[in-house]
Amino acid sequence: AQTVTQSQPEMSVQEAETVTLSCTYDTSENNYYLFWYKQPPSRQMILVIRQEAYKQQNATENRFSVNFQKAAKSFSLKISDSQLGDTAMYFCAFMSQSPGAQKLVFGQGTRLTINP
């Protein structure tokens, strides 16, 4: 079974700083997807970024980028020029590409606080 581990329960940075959230996962599969979801105080789960394992290029969405290290099974999220609205719980998630497997497996989450 796949597992996802986020080793930083909480992080706090000043507005405009860059912050990196860590995520490692365990799988024996070669093809899969990785995601970062954001959960603000409203508790809605919002997609931040997605990475396909077969792609060597790291995904980027505006101020958000990932560092995907397939051999190390690491998938960190970098937030540049952090904003107050980035304050949220961030979840790393894994999804297999195996037939019939559609579920997202989530990590425990990292609570990120952006201070003014």
Next chain:
Amino acid sequence: EPEVTQTPSHQVTQMGQEVILRCVPISNHLYFYWYRQILGQKVEFLVSFYNNEISEKSEIFDDQFSVERPDGSNFTLKIRSTKLEDSAMYFCASSGTRGDTQYFGPGTRLTVL
């Protein structure tokens, strides 16, 4: 922009009662999911549904749970006899194809007293 909607936003029920949580997935999506998040814990997969049948379910999804797509738009989760430990946030999600990004609804907070 299309979005997943869920009703009610908060449901309070007595232990042993049946509850039905409702979701309207994004209209052209074909895959539907339920997840739950107990307060302070990670999000856990419950069930996935495609082509009018369950395609995958977790150990949590026991005989007390059922899902249904009663019409072309709604997707429901029924808990037959609620327990205290069913208190959680329940999220519905949908995706267009298998492997596509899952888009989540705002959640239903279920409180079992």
